[in-house]
């Protein structure tokens with residue numbers, strides 16, 4: 001059976017094309033401080049970041065991504081002062097944009113799959129973020 005997450009991404013691409021800009025717009029609205037952290041970042045790098053975020057959302061077993069997740073969370077915390085809660089906000093923004101792009105064709109199956117996947121990936125990311133007293 002095809003993963004509902006993949007089906008939803010295909011539908012969103014058919015209906016809305018490239019959703020990168022819409023994701024950043026939603027994210028900066030929903031996550032105070034995130035726009036400031038990214039104001040120096042050029043569109044190419046921003047696009048590459050979203051490609052990686054979308055790729056991770058399509059993964060259903062994060063064990064294989066463990067080294068990569070360690071690298072990204074360390075890099076984001078040490079080099080850009082990204083805060084732990086910013087990951088879940090970003091994933092929620094992607095969820096919102098994909099859902100709105102699909103509009104009336106969004107199903108309960110998509111919703112359930114997204115809630116589960118976003119929760120799992122948020123946990124993987126947030127648990128790697130070091131709490132510094």
Ligand code: HEM
Pocket residue numbers: 034035037038040041045046048049052053056072076080082083086087090125
């Ligand atoms: C699943 C979560 C995330 C992934 C996989 C991810 C991935 C990436 C990647 C691959 C790049 C580098 C692109 C390149 O140099 O070619 C990047 C850059 C960056 N990311 Fe993320 N990112 C994530 C979450 C976040 C969050 C929550 C923030 C908070 C605002 C953030 C802020 C940044 C910034 C500021 C850069 C700029 C790097 C630079 O100046 O070169 N990222 N990200």
